[in-house]
Amino acid sequence: MQDRYAGDVGDFVKLGLLRAISPGRKLGVAWYRYPDESHNGDGRHTGYLQDRDRKLAQLDPELFEHLKSVVRTERSIRSLLTVLGDAQSSDEPLDICSVPATRRRNWRAGWFERVMDDLNGCDLVFADPDNGMTDDDHRRQGRAKFGKQIPLSEALRLSEGRTAVIYHHNTRRAGGHDAEIDHWMSVIGAPCLAVRARAYNCRTFFIVNPDPRMAADVRQFCDRWAILKVSLHTGQHG
Incomplete structure (x- = not known):
């Protein structure tokens, strides 16, 4: 996560998901905060906030209005925390x-x-x-771009004895996105759901160790947010 991304459509989906599944739970966020880059235009997908017919705003009105304010005033990780209630935050820069x-x-x-x-x-x-x-692979762990990734070992540690939601930006892996998602669900090994969000670009949220109530909340979220091309993965492990 980079400060310059705050408020884009990816934040709308991920924060909406967290707000939908976190009531009654103690939420913690590991931001994997990477220093802002300037070599590309990532983070520009804020056009959804125009929403002239209000269909998107109705998905989560409080969140929608907050993100409009974030984009207008302060695009930062810090500005996102207020919509996550009493969530604990780990935002030490991953300035590798x-x-x-x-x-x-x-x-x-x-x-x-x-x-x-x-x-x-x-x-x-x-x-x-x-x-x-x-x-x-230990060879990648000395590279600068490793700061933008989460290795499998860290994902598994985060999910020990609790539920973890792991963000993944889909790649050009051979076989396509369905095969890519199935691969990660297989190597995670634990019970897992995968929420796909395909508006503007393709991202997946792996929800590791969901209990039945959370699984039901996830399915309801996918149904409600389908207007933003959000769906539950139904591949080999769906």
Whole structure:
């Protein structure tokens, strides 16, 4: 997550999902905060806020109006927290670029342990890396772009003994997005739902260890938010 993304359509969906499934739970958010970049136009998908017929605003009026204000005034991670109630937040910058390459593996390990401490006591956690899931190949762990990813090992740690929602930005993996989602559900191994959101670009939310009530809440959310191309994955593991 980068501050410059705050308020775009991806935030509308992910915050809407969290608001739909978190009542009665202690929510914690691991922002995977990456320094703002300027080499591309990511984060520009705010046209949904025009919503002249109010169909999108009706999905979550409070959230919609808040994000309009965020885009107009302060686009930052901090500005998003107020719509998540008493959620615990872990937003230490994942500024791995500032760390010498030879020290990045150890630095990342220490950073993640601090995230785990920040989210202690939460029974629902959300991880929000820019690019989503990746494997644990040690060769990538010294690269700068590793700061934009969550390796499988961290996703599994976050979901131990609780529910975790893991953001993934779909890629050009061979076989297409259905096969990509099935792959990650398979390697996660635990009970898992996958919520797909395909408005503007393709993203998936892996919901690991959902209980029956949460599974029902997720299905209701997908039905209600279908106008933004939100759906429950129905592939091999759907």
